Amino acid sequence: MTDCIFCKIINKEVPADLVFEDPDTIAFLDIKPSSLGHTLVVSKEHVKTLDELPDAQAQSLMLTIKKLTKALLKENQGCNIIQNNNSVAGQIVDHVHFHVVPRNEGDGLQLNFGVHKEFSGEEKKNVIETIKKNI
Ligand code: AMP
Ligand code: ZN
DSSP states (O other), rough: OTTOOOHHTTTSSOOEHHHHHOOOOOEEEESOOOTTTTTEESSOOSSSSGSOOOOHHHHHHHEEEHHHHHHHHHHEEEEEEEOOOSSSGGSSSSSSSSEEEOOOOOOOOOSSSOOOOOOOOHHHHHHHHHHHHHO
């Protein structure tokens, strides 16, 4: 896609701090990192959200996420993997990607949902049925 920043990085029209590339995926450092080594793992196929990604590309993407996780866990105590779908969930770049964010004691990052709600048995039963129907 012509005006997509991640497609431009994939096509080498815009520079990035590349850490890994294979035929289906690319990984580079986030330009606004939350920790040292904060990496974006990106499918080379331009789709906006994860559900739109063909299965083969999703499999490749997960393998690259695993590679990055393995590499980053050698030098860090932990990591979070985050993926945002649509602006309501915090998606800024409309090209499917995962954040792999190294974590270490005292890093000050606050990655939690912040809200915990209670739902009735009926509400949970209904949502389970709806999810199953939609899979
Ligand atoms: P989000 O869409 O919220 O999951 O996050 C998009 C991420 O892309 C943000 O963390 C940005 O800092 C990052 N980003 C945007 N443009 C670039 C770029 N040119 N190179 C590297 N990272 C970028
Ligand atoms: Zn794109």
